Amino acid sequence: MISEIGTILLSIAASLSFATILLSFLKSDLKFISLMGRYLIGANFIIVLISFFVLAYAFLISDFSIMYVANNSNLSLPWYYKFSAVWGGHEGSMLLWVLILTVWSYLSSKYSHPLSEQIIININSVMAFLIFAFLFFILFTSNPFESLLPAPLDGRDLNPLLQDPGLVIHPPMLYLGYVGTAIPFAFSIAILFRKETKSIYFLWLRKWVLASWLFLTAGIALGSWWAYHELGWGGWWFWDPVENASFMPWLILTALLHSLIVSEKRGVFKSWTIFLAVLTFGLSLLGTFLVRSGVLVSVHAFANDPARGIFILAFLGIVLGLSLVLYFFNSNNLEDDSSYEITSKEFMLLLNNILLTITTFAVLLGTLYPLFTSILDIGKISVGPPYFNYISTFIILPLVFIMTPGILSNWRKTDFSKIYKRSAIYIIFSFILSILILKIFYDTNLLITITALAIAFFTVIGSLIKLSQAIKIKFSQTKSFMKSIFIKNSILSNSIAHIGVGLMLVGVVISSNFSDHKELVLNYGDSITIADRKINFVGIKNVKAVNYFSKTGVFESFNQDNYEITFYPEKRIYSDQQNIMTEAAIHSTLFRDIYIALGEQITSNSWSVRIYHKPLMQFIWLGAILMVISAIFGVLSRNKRE
Numbered sequence: 001m002i003s004e005i006g007t008i009l010l011s012i013a014a015s016l017s018f019a020t021i022l023l024s025f026l027k028s029d030l031k032f033i034s035l036m037g038r039y040l041i042g043a044n045f046i047i048v049l050i051s052f053f054v055l056a057y058a059f060l061i062s063d064f065s066i067m068y069v070a071n072n073s074n075l076s077l078p079w080y081y082k083f084s085a086v087w088g089g090h091e092g093s094m095l096l097w098v099l100i101l102t103v104w105s106y107l108s109s110k111y112s113h114p115l116s117e118q119i120i121i122n123i124n125s126v127m128a129f130l131i132f133a134f135l136f137f138i139l140f141t142s143n144p145f146e147s148l149l150p151a152p153l154d155g156r157d158l159n160p161l162l163q164d165p166g167l168v169i170h171p172p173m174l175y176l177g178y179v180g181t182a183i184p185f186a187f188s189i190a191i192l193f194r195k196e197t198k199s200i201y202f203l204w205l206r207k208w209v210l211a212s213w214l215f216l217t218a219g220i221a222l223g224s225w226w227a228y229h230e231l232g233w234g235g236w237w238f239w240d241p242v243e244n245a246s247f248m249p250w251l252i253l254t255a256l257l258h259s260l261i262v263s264e265k266r267g268v269f270k271s272w273t274i275f276l277a278v279l280t281f282g283l284s285l286l287g288t289f290l291v292r293s294g295v296l297v298s299v300h301a302f303a304n305d306p307a308r309g310i311f312i313l314a315f316l317g318i319v320l321g322l323s324l325v326l327y328f329f330n331s332n333n334l335e336d337d338s339s340y341e342i343t344s345k346e347f348m349l350l351l352n353n354i355l356l357t358i359t360t361f362a363v364l365l366g367t368l369y370p371l372f373t374s375i376l377d378i379g380k381i382s383v384g385p386p387y388f389n390y391i392s393t394f395i396i397l398p399l400v401f402i403m404t405p406g407i408l409s410n411w412r413k414t415d416f417s418k419i420y421k422r423s424a425i426y427i428i429f430s431f432i433l434s435i436l437i438l439k440i441f442y443d444t445n446l447l448i449t450i451t452a453l454a455i456a457f458f459t460v461i462g463s464l465i466k467l468s469q470a471i472k473i474k475f476s477q478t479k480s481f482m483k484s485i486f487i488k489n490s491i492l493s494n495s496i497a498h499i500g501v502g503l504m505l506v507g508v509v510i511s512s513n514f515s516d517h518k519e520l521v522l523n524y525g526d527s528i529t530i531a532d533r534k535i536n537f538v539g540i541k542n543v544k545a546v547n548y549f550s551k552t553g554v555f556e557s558f559n560q561d562n563y564e565i566t567f568y569p570e571k572r573i574y575s576d577q578q579n580i581m582t583e584a585a586i587h588s589t590l591f592r593d594i595y596i597a598l599g600e601q602i603t604s605n606s607w608s609v610r611i612y613h614k615p616l617m618q619f620i621w622l623g624a625i626l627m628v629i630s631a632i633f634g635v636l637s638r639n640k641r642e
Contacts, residue, residue, distance in 0.1 A: 002058045003066055006145030009051035013102075014135040016044040020128035023121075030117035037124035038109040044131060045102040052099050055144055056086050065151035068092060068144040074155035076547040076575070077163075084167045085158045090292055090308070091144035093171065097288070098134045100172075100179045105131065108183050108208060114200045122190035123183075130182055133315055141308050157547070160572065160579040166226030170219060174246060177216025178284045181249060183208045184256065185281035188274045189323065192330040202264035202273070207635055209260060209277075213253050214631035220246050221624035232582030232597040234517060234612045236620065239388040244367040245287030248360050252280045255356035258349050266346055266411060267337025272353070274334060278323045283360070285316040290367075343414045348406035355399040362391045393448065400505060401455045403498050404462025426465070430457035442514050452509045459502035467495040490637055497630035504623025510616040517612040524605045531613035533594065534558045535567075540607070548574045550583075553598050553607065557587070567596045593617040 020040045026033055055068075059082045064070040072089045073082055087096040105127040112120045138144070187205050191197060223246070228236040237243065256276040263273045289312040340346035366383040405423050434454040438444050470491045516530055522537040529535075538554040555567040567585035574581070584597040592615045599608030 002054060002063055003145045003147040006051050006054045007139070007143060009047055009054065010135055010139055013044050013047040013051070014132055014139065016040050016047065017128045017132035017135060020044070021125050021132065024125035030121065034117045034120040034124065037121060041102070041105045041109050041124060041128065045106045048099050048102045052086070052095055055092060055095065056083055059083060059085055062155070064155050065147055065149060067146045067148035070148050070152055070155045072155070072158050074157040074547070077158055078546055080168065081158055081163050087171050088158050088162045088167060091138070091142045094134065094138050094142050095144050096172065097175055097179060098131060098138065100175050101127070101131055101134065101182060104180055104183055112204070114204045116194070116196060119190045119194055119196060122193055123186045126186035126189050127182060137311055141311060157574065160574045160581045161230065164226060164230050166222060166230065170222040170226055173215055173222055174219030177212050177219050178246070178249065178287065180208065180212025180215060181253065181281045181284045183212070184277035185323070188277040189326065191274060192326050195330065195333045197270050197334055199264050199267060202260055206257070206260045206264055209253065209257050210631050210634045213250070213257055214628055214635065216246070216250050216253060217624065217631065218628050220250060221621065221628070225621060229584060229586060232584050232610070234595055234597070234610065234614070239385050241367050242291050244363050245290045248363055249280055249283040249287060251356050251360040251363070252276055252283055255353045256280055258352050262346055262349050266340070268340065268346060269350070270334040270336060271331040274331065275327060278320070278327060282316065282320040285312065285319065289313050289316060338412070341413045343409070343416045345406060345409040345411050345414070348402060348409050351402055352399065352406060355395060359391060359395045359399065362395060363388065366391070393452070397452055397455055400459055400501060403459050403501070407462050407466045407494070407498060426461050427454065427458050430454040430461060433457055449509060449513050453506065456502045456505035456509060459505070460499050463495045463498040463502065467491070490634065493630045493634035493637065496633065497627050500623040500626030500630060502623070503619050503626065507616045507619030507623060511614050511620065515612060515614045517610065519599070519608065519610050521602050521606055522609050528611060530611055531592070532559070533564070535596070535611060537609070548572045551598070551601070553596070555585070555596055557594060567594070569596045569598045571598050588618055590618050591616060
């Protein structure tokens with residue numbers, strides 16, 4: 001019964017989407033058509049939401065007559081993992097994808113008052129087309145309500161890798177970012193048809209782009225944190241194809257965000273902004289294809305079915321191809337409203353966009369190169385971290401370096417000598433600070449490390465200077481310190497974001513270059529010293545949980561003979577499929593992480609063990625948190641030109 005209800009609901013939703021598309025072809029009262037489009041999209045959202053909760057209900061009651069439930073759950077699975085298992089596999093994750101798409105569609109249609117009625121209608125029709133296409137894909141290739149008869153007595157269980165709190169929040173957060181790129185895409189198509197480019201339109205779009213960037217940033221950070229805690233490798237980013245698939249849209253979305261600022265405030269980069277909006281959604285679809293086709297090996301892939309991937313690839317080709325054709329024939333009509341000089345903020349943001357785009361295509365090349373070699377039958381060639389680290393060093397570092405001059409520059413024209421003399425003072429100070437820290441604490445004078453750390457400090461200092469200037473100006477106007485801290489949200493947002501980037505870079509540089517790790521075999525009672533800490537291997541205890549057994553290590557840490565903390569790393573054996581998972585034990589402070597993971601059991605009283613000391617790891621997560629906070633301030637800023 002549940003199977004039939006879910007399928008019927010999805011069919012109704014597809015019909016409503018198609019009706020919304022047809023509605024856009026009417027030429028009667030535009031206000032009435034846009035209002036009806038909003039109602040249809042709202043109804044679509046409600047129907048898809050109900051279907052989602054129907055599937056969730058099937059998981060919670062363990063209805064194994066539904067194949068998707070039988071493949072991704074079992075009777076012993078805790079209820080909270082049963083609920084999150086809704087998106088733990090391919091079919092359910094696609095339903096979540098469409099649900100979020102309907103949410104964004106409804107919100108964008110509801111809060112669209114600055115736009116003309118025709119543009120609203122065009123945006124609604126594009127969003128409806130996307131919803132219809134993915135519902136069609138779900139119904140005919142990936143139906144989560146497909147029945148399984150006779151129903152088994154128990155299910156196969158959820159992948160143990162996904163039985164983690166990270167599953168509850170990471171995929172929805174990432175999808176909110178991914179799918180949110182559909183709004184700037186729909187806006188771009190609408191603009192290319194209407195050829196209207198008012199500044200208020202770009203301001204309206206900036207809010208949605210910033211919201212999408214907020215969720216995508218949070219999703220990537222949560223995924224990185226999850227991998228760091230769950231996989232037992234001691235790392236937080238592996239340049240995995242699926243990681244890259246989320247990183248590439250983030251890079252272009254960041255470029256789009258900066259380009260939108262210029263288009264809204266100065267009326268330039270209009271054509272480039274539209275192109276970035278199209279490209280961002282194209283990269284989101286590419287990420288969807290990589291995750292669900294299985295064409296590239298990844299621990300993050302939801303599916304290994306090239307047939308499903310072909311549909312998404314074909315859809316990507318059609319959508320991106322037609323969009324680029326439309327852009328080619330209409331972009332010349334998007335004329336800039338003003339000019340700028342090479343010493344202006346506009347030019348610095350243009351450099352920002354160029355470097356972000358170059359970085360994106362460099363990552364894209366490294367990600368897809370193994371696929372190209374496989375298609376051409378050249379042999380299996382992998383592109384590993386050395387290539388991507390090279391990109392990070394020689395493209396991303398210059399990108400971060402220009403942040404401070406860009407922050408301190410003025411629109412249209414900047415006094416070159418004044419700004420760049422000040423920048424020179426800040427960078428010299430940053431280099432001196434970097435040299436001192438690295439020499440005192442890490443005893444190194446490696447030039448590339450000094451440079452990377454100096455650029456990070458340079459970014460933080462520049463952002464703090466900009467923030468202090470804004471507070472000073474506000475204080476001169478109000479003569480009140482309390483009132484002076486309430487500066488424009490746009491300035492506060494930009495400053496916090498760039499401080500976050502700088503702090504994250506500090507964490508990346510220090511943790512990547514000065515981490516210490518030991519892999520060895522320890523017997524019960526053995527000790528090891530790492531980073532001036534003595535760690536004793538006390539032994540192993542057996543733990544029985546709801547759906548797994550655990551071999552839990554007991555490690556006591558001492559700092560200068562003073563007891564510090566006890567670590568409990570685990571080797572979990574999940575009872576249904578006998579899968580073995582590593583659960584690392586981590587003790588974090590602001591300035592260092594101690595990370596312990598169990599390897600294999602060697603004898604009855606000895607285990608292989610991995611122990612890491614990772615300095616400043618928390619700066620990475622702190623930087624990400626600041627970037628998310630900055631986006632929240634930006635979204636909440638007043639909807640007018642500041």
